[in-house]
Amino acid sequence: MNDLIILTGPTAVGKTNLSIRLAKDIGGSIISADSMQVYKGMDIGTAKITPEEMQGIPHYLIDIFPPEHEFNVVEFKNLAEDALRECYDRSRIPIITGGTGFYIQALLYDIDFESAGEDKEYRDKLWHLASTEGPEALHRLLGEVDPASAESIHFHNVKRVIRALEFHHLTGKTISRHNEQERNNTSPYNHAYFVLNDNRDRLYKRIEDRIDEMVSGGLVEEVSCLKDRGLTKDHVSMKGLGYKEIMAYLEGECSLEEAIYTLKRDTRHFAKRQLTWFNRERDVIWVNKDENGYDEDKILDFMKSVLKERKILR
Numbered sequence: 001m002n003d004l005i006i007l008t009g010p011t012a013v014g015k016t017n018l019s020i021r022l023a024k025d026i027g028g029s030i031i032s033a034d035s036m037q038v039y040k041g042m043d044i045g046t047a048k049i050t051p052e053e054m055q056g057i058p059h060y061l062i063d064i065f066p067p068e069h070e071f072n073v074v075e076f077k078n079l080a081e082d083a084l085r086e087c088y089d090r091s092r093i094p095i096i097t098g099g100t101g102f103y104i105q106a107l108l109y110d111i112d113f114e115s116a117g118e119d120k121e122y123r124d125k126l127w128h129l130a131s132t133e134g135p136e137a138l139h140r141l142l143g144e145v146d147p148a149s150a151e152s153i154h155f156h157n158v159k160r161v162i163r164a165l166e167f168h169h170l171t172g173k174t175i176s177r178h179n180e181q182e183r184n185n186t187s188p189y190n191h192a193y194f195v196l197n198d199n200r201d202r203l204y205k206r207i208e209d210r211i212d213e214m215v216s217g218g219l220v221e222e223v224s225c226l227k228d229r230g231l232t233k234d235h236v237s238m239k240g241l242g243y244k245e246i247m248a249y250l251e252g253e254c255s256l257e258e259a260i261y262t263l264k265r266d267t268r269h270f271a272k273r274q275l276t277w278f279n280r281e282r283d284v285i286w287v288n289k290d291e292n293g294y295d296e297d298k299i300l301d302f303m304k305s306v307l308k309e310r311k312i313l314r
Contacts, residue, residue: 002088003312004189005095006104007303008033008278009196010271012206014289016049018196019097020057021300026093026313029058031083033076033098033107036240039067044214044222045242058092067226067237072159076103077111093312101277102160108193109185122169126162131234141165148176154273156266159236192306195278196299198289207267211242215260220246241267 005028007019019030032038036046040063048062060083065071080096080103087094096104105111130138139155142164149164167175198206223246231238233247242263249259278284285306292298307313 001188001190002084003093004084004108004191005093005307005312006033006108006191006193007095007097007196008099008101008104008194009287010198010203010274011099011267012047012210012271013196013198013203014206015097015099015196016047016053018296018299019095020053020055021296022303023057023095024055025300025304026307027091028093028095029060029083029087029090030095030097031080031087032059032061033080033096033100033103034061035071035076035100035103036237037062037098038065038071038076039063039069039237040065041226042067042222042237042240042243044217044219045240045246047210047214060086067229067231068235070159070236072163073103073106076100077106080107099274101274101281105179105281108187108189108191110188111179111185119166119170123162123166126165127158127234130158130162135161138162138165146174146176149174152176152277154269156239158239190310190312191283192285192303192310192312193281193283194285194287194303194306196287196289197275202290203271204268207271208264211260211264211267214242220249220256223247224250241270 005022007015007022009015022028023030034046036042037048038061039046042048049059061076061079064079084094096107098104126138135155135158138158138161139150139153142153142161143150145168146164153160153164155161164175167173167178219242223243226238226243227247227250233239233244233251238244238247245259245263245266248254249256254262287299287303289299292302304313
């Protein structure tokens with residue numbers, strides 16, 4: 001059984017630096033489980049790791065698609081499995097790092113999303129509905145056919161709402177039930193699933209400080225360049241946090257102050273939903289920064305002790 005490490009947690013909790021230190025200590029490579037960092041030219045708003053910050057550690061699934069591309073969980077799973085094979089061939093331990101819990105779940109439990117097929121015409125109709133009547137209208141449709149999915153998927157996550165509706169359209173079954181059955185799969189990996197967490201007030205302060213740094217570091221200019229390139233709010237990539245709010249400002253829908261306020265609020269809510277997701281996952285190892293005195297050496301020692309217990313680190 002192949003070894004696999006997962007290091008995840010809410011946005012802005014400090015996953016990136018810890019993942020680099022862990023990879024350097026154990027001979028690991030990092031596979032990004034982030035639905036936005038796959039896009040080239042979307043660096044500031046995604047808090048993308050820089051080549052210098054990588055410190056020579058191999059990274060996968062970063063900067064691989066133009067922002068016009070419609071990235072999804074099926075594509076992530078296929079690319080991540082390719083990256084895993086390369087890690088094993090090179091005798092490196094793969095570390096899945098990122099905050100997209102849905103992607104992590106798909107890979108860890110080998111969830112099948114492809115057997116349902118796809119209906120592009122139906123999907124395009126749903127995208128049109130979302131753009132003309134708003135994501136709430138689309139979400140109400142999901143609530144009618146799959147209340148469990150509507151409860152777990154935020155209406156802002158238009159891509160996942162559409163996929164759930166498309167799945168029901170194609171199969172007559174709910175994707176929530178399908179995923180529940182697939183989650184009962186036994187993982188094909190010998191894994192350790194770490195969730196890095198922090199005191200809620202401190203986490204929210206980190207989120208707000210990071211957003212201030214993004215704005216001072218050129219977020220508005222980055223989104224403006226994407227807009228000039230022809231990207232619109234209808235592109236999947238532009239629905240990400242940081243991009244849709246600044247796009248609303250650039251299109252005159254609100255002031256910059258209002259956009260930043262909305263971005264901070266929605267990112268806090270996103271972090272809360274991430275924690276709710278990880279709480280529902282099984283076999284998760286919580287790593288609370290405050291309980292470790294914010295001592296990264298202590299956190300790393302704990303993680304490596306778990307890896308030795310599970311015979312991932314020998």
